Amino acid sequence: MGLDIRWPIGLMFTLIGALLAGFGAVVQSDAISLGININLIWGLILLGFGVLMLLGAAKG
Amino acid sequence: MQAIQLQWIDYTILVAYVAFVIGIGWTLARYMKTSSDFLTSARSIPTWVTGLAFISANLGALELVGMAASGAKYGISTAHFYWVGAIPAMIFLAVFMMPFYYGSKARSVPEYLKMRFDERVRALNSVAFAVxxxxxxxxxxxALAKLLHSLLGWDYNVALWISSGVVLLYVLKGGLTSAIYTEVLQFFMIVLGFAPVVYLGLKDVGGWHAMNHSLQSVAVNPAALYLKDAGTTYAPNAWTSAWQPVLGGASANPMGVDWFAMIFGLGFVLSFGYWCTNFLVVQRAMAAKNMTAARNTPLVAAVPKMFFPFLVIVPGMIAAALCTMPDKGYRIPPALVSEAAYAKAVDAVKTADATKPDAAVAAVHDAVGKNIDGVKIASLVAANATSKLTDEQIKQGIYNSVAENDYDGVILSLVKKYCPPGLLGLALTALLASFMSGMAGNVTAFNTVFTYDLYQAYFAKGKSDHHYFITGKVITVVGILLSIGAAYFASMYNNCMDIIQLVFGFVNAPLFATFLLGMFWKRTTGTGAFLGLFGGIACSALFHALTSVGSNLDAAGHVINSMKGGYLHVAHVFPSEMAQNFWLAAFAFIACFSFTAVISLATKSQKTDADLKGLVYSLTPKIVDNNIPIYQKPAVVGIVLLIVCIILNFIFW
Structure with a gap:
C-alpha cells in the first residue's frame, strides 16, 4: 500500500546505529560492559542492518 | 529498584523511534480512503510483513517481562509455551484454517462465526472479544506506566497518556496498515534491543554450559534463591531439561504440571484456542494480499517464534545462574518494598538489641511486610553492633534479606546491570516498542470488531462506506480512551482485575471446540454452537469452584483465597495454579465439544450445503498449490517447521 516498509526501518536503524557507534567510539569510560565496547560493536551491527535494509528497498 | 538516570543518547534513541513510528502513520494516511483500507488494509500486504506483524502483535511487553520471569522460576521448561504451546497451532492455522477465514471473505473472526452459524454466536464472540x-x-x-515510574521515575499519568497518545497518533492516521507496518519495525527493535543483553549475560556467567552447570545447584536447592519453599528439591536437570522433569510427574518439575496437562491442556486446547481463534493475531493474516500470503503468514511468524526462547527465556535462566555466583553480587530483585518501609526497617536494625536477634527479625518483618531471611537479619544486627554500619549498608542488607522475589523485575535488572548509556536507551526503547505493538494490536482488532460486528450489524445497517470509515476512526479514539480507563481501573482495583481475567479464562477455554466442530463437521448447528459455548463456560466455572491448589489450603484444609478456586468444595487439589489452568482448559474443551455435538444432533441445521461452501472442510474445494514454488507451499513449509520444532524439543529433552 504505497510504502516500502524497508525505507523507514533502514533509515531508523542506520541513524540509531551510527549514533550508538559514534557514541561508543568517543565515550570509552569504565561505558564498557564486561570489557567490551558494546556500544561501538552493537552500533556497527545496527548500522550494517540498516544499510542492508536500505539497499533492499533501493533495489526495488 | 533505584531509578535509572538516562543520558542524552538514550533519550535521542527513544525520540528517534517515536518519530519514525508516527512518521509511518502519517505517510500512510493519504492511502486511507475507505473503511476497508482503514480496518482491513484492503487485503494488500505481502507475506513477510504480515508474518512479522503476526508475531509482533503477540510480543507485548507482558511476554518479554513474563517469560524472563518464568525462565528464572522454571528454567528451560518455559519453552513449552513456544515449542508445544504455539508452533503446532500456528502450523494448523496456516494449513487448515486460513483457507476458511480468508476464503470466506469474512472481515473478522466473529463475522466468520455469523456466516458459519448465526447472529447469536457472532454476538457472543464479538462482545466477549471487544471487552x-x-x-x-x-x-x-x-504495567508499562508502573514500570516507567519505578525504572525512570516518570510520573504514572504522564507515562500512560504519552505512550497511549503515540499509539493513537499512528493508528488514527494509518489504520490497520499503520499498525502492521510499525509492528514490523517494532519486531526488529525488540530483537535488536534485547539480543545484546542475552549475549552479555551469557558471557558474564561463563557461557551456555557454565550457566547449565550453575542451574544444577538451583534445581537441587531452589529455596536458597527463594524460588521455592524450604525443603523442596528437584533432579539436577530440572532447570535445564524441558521434558525429563515433566515426564517425571507434577512433583518432579518446578511448574508442577504433568505431561497430559502439558500436551492436551496447553499444547492443544489453550494453544489452538489462542492462535487459531484470536482475532488479534488472525487479523494480520486476513490483511494479506492473497490466499497463499494469508496461509503463509503464520508460518513466517513461526520461524522467529521458535527461537524466541533464546531471547526472552534465557535471560531468566541467566539471572537464576548469576544468583549462585557470590562474586557477581546479583540477586533476583526482591518483592517491591516502599522507601518508607525500608526506612522503618533500617531504624529497627539500628535500635535492635544484638543479644535478642529474634525480636529484631520480628521488627524488620513487621516493617517490611514481606517474608525475610531471619539468619541474614540476625547477622546484620550483629555486624551493626560490632561496627556501626551506614544507613545505606543496612538498607542493602535488608534488601538482600527479603525472602520473596519480584520475578517481573528480572529482565530490567539485567538491562540495568549490563547496559551502559546508549545500549540502555536501545533496550528501553525495545521495551516501549513491545508495549506499543501490543496496544496497537488490541486497538485495531477492537475497532474492526466493534465497527463491523457490533455497530454495523446491530445499530447502523446499510449506511455508506464513508460512514463506517469515520466510525472506525472514532472507535479508535474511543478504544484508546477505554484502554486508559482500564489501566486506571487495573491500578486501583487489582483484585477486581483478577476476577475479570478469571472470567475471561472461563469464556476462552471452550472456544476452540466451537471452531473445530464448525469447520470440520457440517452437521454442527448454530443452536449447538451457542448452547455448547455456554455449557463449556459453565463447566469451566464449576471446575474452578470444585478444585484448588495445595498452597491455597490452610492446615485444616480450608481454602485461603477463593480466587484460586475451591469455593464450593475442594474435590481435587492441584500442585500448582498452572496445572489447574491447563486441566480446566482440557475439561472445558471436552464439555463444550460434547454439548455442541449432542445439541447439534438434536437440532435442525438452518444452513444448506450451498450456504456452507467455503466455510466447512468437507464442502470446500481443496486448494491446489501447483503454481507456486515448493518453498511457498504451506503444507511443505509446515512440515519442515514441525520437524525443526521436534528437533528443538529433542535437543532440550
Missing part, C-alpha cells in the same frame, strides 16, 4: 481486548490493553498499559 476482553480493552481490558488486556489496559492491563498492559498499566
Amino acid at each position: 476482553m481486548t480493552i481490558f488486556a490493553s489496559g492491563i498492559s498499559m498499566n
Whole structure:
C-alpha cells in the first residue's frame, strides 16, 4: 500500500546505529560492559542492518 | 529498584523511534480512503510483513517481562509455551484454517462465526472479544506506566497518556496498515534491543554450559534463591531439561504440571484456542494480499517464534545462574518494598538489641511486610553492633534479606546491570516498542470488531462506506480512551482485575471446540454452537469452584483465597495454579465439544450445503498449490517447521 516498509526501518536503524557507534567510539569510560565496547560493536551491527535494509528497498 | 538516570543518547534513541513510528502513520494516511483500507488494509500486504506483524502483535511487553520471569522460576521448561504451546497451532492455522477465514471473505473472526452459524454466536464472540481486548490493553498499559515510574521515575499519568497518545497518533492516521507496518519495525527493535543483553549475560556467567552447570545447584536447592519453599528439591536437570522433569510427574518439575496437562491442556486446547481463534493475531493474516500470503503468514511468524526462547527465556535462566555466583553480587530483585518501609526497617536494625536477634527479625518483618531471611537479619544486627554500619549498608542488607522475589523485575535488572548509556536507551526503547505493538494490536482488532460486528450489524445497517470509515476512526479514539480507563481501573482495583481475567479464562477455554466442530463437521448447528459455548463456560466455572491448589489450603484444609478456586468444595487439589489452568482448559474443551455435538444432533441445521461452501472442510474445494514454488507451499513449509520444532524439543529433552 504505497510504502516500502524497508525505507523507514533502514533509515531508523542506520541513524540509531551510527549514533550508538559514534557514541561508543568517543565515550570509552569504565561505558564498557564486561570489557567490551558494546556500544561501538552493537552500533556497527545496527548500522550494517540498516544499510542492508536500505539497499533492499533501493533495489526495488 | 533505584531509578535509572538516562543520558542524552538514550533519550535521542527513544525520540528517534517515536518519530519514525508516527512518521509511518502519517505517510500512510493519504492511502486511507475507505473503511476497508482503514480496518482491513484492503487485503494488500505481502507475506513477510504480515508474518512479522503476526508475531509482533503477540510480543507485548507482558511476554518479554513474563517469560524472563518464568525462565528464572522454571528454567528451560518455559519453552513449552513456544515449542508445544504455539508452533503446532500456528502450523494448523496456516494449513487448515486460513483457507476458511480468508476464503470466506469474512472481515473478522466473529463475522466468520455469523456466516458459519448465526447472529447469536457472532454476538457472543464479538462482545466477549471487544471487552476482553480493552481490558488486556489496559492491563498492559498499566504495567508499562508502573514500570516507567519505578525504572525512570516518570510520573504514572504522564507515562500512560504519552505512550497511549503515540499509539493513537499512528493508528488514527494509518489504520490497520499503520499498525502492521510499525509492528514490523517494532519486531526488529525488540530483537535488536534485547539480543545484546542475552549475549552479555551469557558471557558474564561463563557461557551456555557454565550457566547449565550453575542451574544444577538451583534445581537441587531452589529455596536458597527463594524460588521455592524450604525443603523442596528437584533432579539436577530440572532447570535445564524441558521434558525429563515433566515426564517425571507434577512433583518432579518446578511448574508442577504433568505431561497430559502439558500436551492436551496447553499444547492443544489453550494453544489452538489462542492462535487459531484470536482475532488479534488472525487479523494480520486476513490483511494479506492473497490466499497463499494469508496461509503463509503464520508460518513466517513461526520461524522467529521458535527461537524466541533464546531471547526472552534465557535471560531468566541467566539471572537464576548469576544468583549462585557470590562474586557477581546479583540477586533476583526482591518483592517491591516502599522507601518508607525500608526506612522503618533500617531504624529497627539500628535500635535492635544484638543479644535478642529474634525480636529484631520480628521488627524488620513487621516493617517490611514481606517474608525475610531471619539468619541474614540476625547477622546484620550483629555486624551493626560490632561496627556501626551506614544507613545505606543496612538498607542493602535488608534488601538482600527479603525472602520473596519480584520475578517481573528480572529482565530490567539485567538491562540495568549490563547496559551502559546508549545500549540502555536501545533496550528501553525495545521495551516501549513491545508495549506499543501490543496496544496497537488490541486497538485495531477492537475497532474492526466493534465497527463491523457490533455497530454495523446491530445499530447502523446499510449506511455508506464513508460512514463506517469515520466510525472506525472514532472507535479508535474511543478504544484508546477505554484502554486508559482500564489501566486506571487495573491500578486501583487489582483484585477486581483478577476476577475479570478469571472470567475471561472461563469464556476462552471452550472456544476452540466451537471452531473445530464448525469447520470440520457440517452437521454442527448454530443452536449447538451457542448452547455448547455456554455449557463449556459453565463447566469451566464449576471446575474452578470444585478444585484448588495445595498452597491455597490452610492446615485444616480450608481454602485461603477463593480466587484460586475451591469455593464450593475442594474435590481435587492441584500442585500448582498452572496445572489447574491447563486441566480446566482440557475439561472445558471436552464439555463444550460434547454439548455442541449432542445439541447439534438434536437440532435442525438452518444452513444448506450451498450456504456452507467455503466455510466447512468437507464442502470446500481443496486448494491446489501447483503454481507456486515448493518453498511457498504451506503444507511443505509446515512440515519442515514441525520437524525443526521436534528437533528443538529433542535437543532440550
